[in-house]
């Protein structure tokens with residue numbers, strides 16, 4: 001491309017997004033949510049690519065050592081908004097803090113990232129609407145790159161826009177990977193699902209700045225009052241933090257089948273039970289165990305899929321697991337197309353055998369002869 005055929009787009013320089021990368025951190029009752037660390041990992045790559053800083057805004061009350069932790073995980077500049085009113089997430093006060101912060105910056109950030117969590121999904125559109133900018137939800141990859149726009153009037157004329165945020169996410173049941181570009185303005189916004197991006201290794205020697213923000217509210221911000229918060233205490237290992245997940249599907253035949261999966265899970269440290277949506281919809285197991293498009297995205301070291309057919313909506317939630325072992329009695333089941341190892345057979349024969357083998361190995365007797373499995 002020569003200089004002559006570049007389109008003289010009016011005020012292209014003001015359209016071309018500049019600035020730092022901003023991550024909006026998420027904490028619940030002073031506990032930093034893992035998605036924030038993942039966003040810092042992704043944000044660090046984008047900021048380095050543009051040779052810009054990675055900012056992080058954290059909002060709450062009594063935040064303790066969270067700001068320091070954000071630096072250890074990759075942030076260059078941490079901004080802290082603390083107030084009693086911010087102890088629990090509420091849309092309007094949190095929106096006020098983010099908008100005031102962004103408007104106070106000498107240069108708005110190039111990119112603003114949030115988690116695709118209940119909070120992020122509520123807050124991100126409010127911010128995008130305020131700044132009349134674009135927002136791509138549930139991204140699985142992020143990148144920075146140029147965009148070439150061919151003139152419809154004269155296709156030899158090409159407008160070149162550098163430093164665009166490529167917000168990449170699966171579309172049409174993951175049959176397509178869409179690269180979505182927002183409007184030519186700051187900030188460009190995206191949310192990513194928990195468990196998708198990779199956090200950096202924490203480095204306690206990393207240097208960064210911490211700035212306390214002065215927060216002010218308007219009477220309108222208090223339209224919603226949180227009278228009480230009732231939290232469900234989940235027992236056991238969180239699905240998104242488990243090293244080993246034993247996933248159960250309709251092939252279990254009934255809710256009782258999960259007892260067998262729990263027994264298998266108990267043979268591994270840091271293990272949890274996952275499930276397909278079909279069995280969650282049937283009420284065999286609560287929603288918090290659901291893996292997939294409308295459930296959780298998980299990335300354990302080992303995923304054992306038991307009686308799960310491997311529908312695309314399930315696959316998108318677990319395909320990045322380190323090792324996938326599928327047990328299914330149908331040799332043509334789609335799950336065998338992407339599992340690393342497959343066992344064709346009945347769960348109720350295979351899993352008791354697996355448990356027996358684990359017990360033999362754990363008791364030092366070594367692997368027993370296997371009869372009747374494939």
Ligand SMILES: Cc1cc2nc3c(=O)[nH]c(=O)nc-3n(C[C@H](O)[C@H](O)[C@H](O)COP(=O)(O)OP(=O)(O)OC[C@H]3O[C@@H](n4cnc5c(N)ncnc54)[C@H](O)[C@@H]3O)c2cc1C
Pocket residue numbers: 248249250251252275276277278279290291292293294295296306307308309310311312313314317327328329330333345346347348
């Ligand atoms: C918008 C949308 C969103 C969705 N979101 C999700 C989601 O987040 N997560 C999700 O999981 N699904 C989701 N689904 C549903 C998805 O399309 C599938 O219907 C679902 O994943 C199927 O669940 P399953 O594999 O348990 O059941 P099935 O597809 O019925 O598979 C059961 C499998 O068990 C095997 N089997 C049966 N008996 C045995 C046995 N004794 N031993 C061994 N194998 C046996 C069968 O061969 C079969 O392969 C979504 C669907 C839609 C339309």
